[in-house]
Amino acid sequence: MHYQLYYWTGLQGRGEFVRLALEDAGADYTDVARVEGDEVMNTFLDGSADGARPFAPPFLKAGRTVVAQVAAILHFLGPQLQLVPESEARRLQALQLQMTIADLVAEVHDTHHPIASMQYYEDQKDAARQRAKDLRENRLPKFLGYFEQVLQHAGGNHILREHSYVDLSLFQLVSGLEYMFPKRMATLATDITGLKALQQRVAQRPRIAAYLASERRVAFNTNGIFRHYPELDAA
Amino acid sequence: MHYQLYYWTGLQGRGEFVRLALEDAGADYTDVARVEGDEVMNTFLDGSADGARPFAPPFLKAGRTVVAQVAAILHFLGPQLQLVPESEARRLQALQLQMTIADLVAEVHDTHHPIASMQYYEDQKDAARQRAKDLRENRLPKFLGYFEQVLQHAGGNHILREHSYVDLSLFQLVSGLEYMFPKRMATLATDITGLKALQQRVAQRPRIAAYLASERRVAFNTNGIFRHYPELDAA
Numbered sequence: 356m357h358y359q360l361y362y363w364t365g366l367q368g369r370g371e372f373v374r375l376a377l378e379d380a381g382a383d384y385t386d387v388a389r390v391e392g393d394e395v396m397n398t399f400l401d402g403s404a405d406g407a408r409p410f411a412p413p414f415l416k417a418g419r420t421v422v423a424q425v426a427a428i429l430h431f432l433g434p435q436l437q438l439v440p441e442s443e444a445r446r447l448q449a450l451q452l453q454m455t456i457a458d459l460v461a462e463v464h465d466t467h468h469p470i471a472s473m474q475y476y477e478d479q480k481d482a483a484r485q486r487a488k489d490l491r492e493n494r495l496p497k498f499l500g501y502f503e504q505v506l507q508h509a510g511g512n513h514i515l516r517e518h519s520y521v522d523l524s525l526f527q528l529v530s531g532l533e534y535m536f537p538k539r540m541a542t543l544a545t546d547i548t549g550l551k552a553l554q555q556r557v558a559q560r561p562r563i564a565a566y567l568a569s570e571r572r573v574a575f576n577t578n579g580i581f582r583h584y585p586e587l588d589a590a
Numbered sequence: 591m592h593y594q595l596y597y598w599t600g601l602q603g604r605g606e607f608v609r610l611a612l613e614d615a616g617a618d619y620t621d622v623a624r625v626e627g628d629e630v631m632n633t634f635l636d637g638s639a640d641g642a643r644p645f646a647p648p649f650l651k652a653g654r655t656v657v658a659q660v661a662a663i664l665h666f667l668g669p670q671l672q673l674v675p676e677s678e679a680r681r682l683q684a685l686q687l688q689m690t691i692a693d694l695v696a697e698v699h700d701t702h703h704p705i706a707s708m709q710y711y712e713d714q715k716d717a718a719r720q721r722a723k724d725l726r727e728n729r730l731p732k733f734l735g736y737f738e739q740v741l742q743h744a745g746g747n748h749i750l751r752e753h754s755y756v757d758l759s760l761f762q763l764v765s766g767l768e769y770m771f772p773k774r775m776a777t778l779a780t781d782i783t784g785l786k787a788l789q790q791r792v793a794q795r796p797r798i799a800a801y802l803a804s805e806r807r808v809a810f811n812t813n814g815i816f817r818h819y820p821e822l823d824a825a
Contacts, residue, residue, distance in 0.1 A: 402739055402740075402743060407683045407686065407740075408736075408739065408740055408743070409686075410690045410693075410733075410736050420679060420682070422682055422683075422686055423686050423690075424685075424686045424689040424690065426661075426689060427682060427685045427686040427689055430682075430685065431682055444655060447655070447657055447662060447665075447666055448642045448657075450659075450662045450665065451642065451644075451657055451658050451659045451662040454659040454661060454662055454689070454692075455645045455658075455659065457689075458645075458696070461693070461696055465700060465704075469700075469704050469705065469717065469721070470704065470717060470720045470721050470724060471720070471721070471724035471728070472724075472729075473724075473728060474724075479720075482704065482705060482717045482720075485705045485706070485714075485717075486704070486705050486706070489705060489706035489707075489708075489709075493706070493708060494707075498645075501643075501645050504637055504643065505637075505642075505643055508637060508643070
């Protein structure tokens with residue numbers, strides 16, 4: 356199967372969670388907008404392309420299937436790429452965990468855009484500063500503590516006891532948060548030793564290591580979801 | 591199958607999307623916290639109960655399965671309650687649409703809590719007023735316009751061409767928004783005639799009509815996700 360991934364160029368964003376799965380599996384895929392430009396997504400987003408209309412990128416085309424929403428894309432890809440346990444119960448657990456990652460990613464986005472996603476960060480800095488404090492002090496410990504506990508409960512090596520797309524997304528989540536909040540993540544490190552070790556193991560998987568060293572891996576930057584604004588970070 | 595739904599008492603909240611599916615299907619279920627109190631959820635949330643630990647309510651127990659996240663719960667229940675088309679492709683589309691509903695619900699929540707979910711609304715009113723303006727003027731037309739177009743593209747009667755849990759959730763979404771933003775939803779009504787008609791049809795389904803008239807349907811209130819604060823509404 357040849358996969359076509361559609362996502363904005365120039366940033367990792369939500370597309371990166373899908374990209375990591377495709378890369379880890381050595382899948383045959385095209386990152387379409389990087390070849391043809393962002394406007395290639397327009398016919399999907401305005402509903403004039405065949406298939407289910409996506410609300411927003413990322414979306415994936417595989418044969419006649421068009422699927423949007425990161426957690427739905429990974430739920431679809433998981434069995435095809437052998438990146439999820441086979442049983443329906445475990446597949447459901449993977450879906451639920453991925454949705455919880457998506458919830459935190461949405462909160463991370465709203466930390467630099469607490470008022471309006473279409474306005475500049477600079478125009479909502481005061482609210483962002485307040486929201487960042489809550490994220491750092493309350494939400495990050497709650498979410499990361501949850502993932503850490505589920506990981507430890509599963510034996511500590513893989514959150515689903517075997518390698519899965521959820522492990523790859525946890526790598527991305529921890530890496531993104533470390534870029535965005537270096538001070539805060541340093542103080543949280545002792546509470547998430549399992550996640551930190553998982554992050555290292557994922558980074559060393561041969562295909563992931565090759566991908567991270569390639570030009571395909573765009574660096575974290577302040578156009579993405581994880582944005583480093585020093586004024587939003589604190590230990 | 592006997593289902594046990596776990597959700598906070600005293601509000602509709604995210605649990606209502608699951609409740610509507612169980613009620614529409616005439617499923618055998620217990621709304622456990624309403625019988626035993628909210629503290630019955632603690633052993634699940636702290637990880638000491640058997641099964642996958644949920645991050646937050648609602649979660650559903652069905653035999654040995656414990657599943658959290660509204661869209662994952664409905665993805666699980668859909669085939670069992672005959673509330674989703676049978677093909678994998680349509681089931682995936684239902685999942686994707688439900689996740690997009692969940693995204694809007696999260697934005698609705700953050701409209702009255704733009705800074706910190708654990709602080710009072712009264713302590714973040716200024717930011718709430720700004721965010722509500724963006725939701726009313728930009729986000730609601732974008733999300734509701736999307737659902738309207740997908741519905742019309744599917745023929746106008748059902749968003750998946752046949753009755754599904756997504757229709758039930760769209761009923762809840764439009765109803766909640768009408769409670770929260772009566773002025774804004776009145777001006778948007780002409781742009782979402784398909785969704786409005788769908789809302790009426792769902793309300794008239796015999797089991798839903800009986801449920802809405804029962805004491806099991808808690809009224810919308812300012813403890814839920816959809817909250818009516820007059821200062822956040824405008825035409």
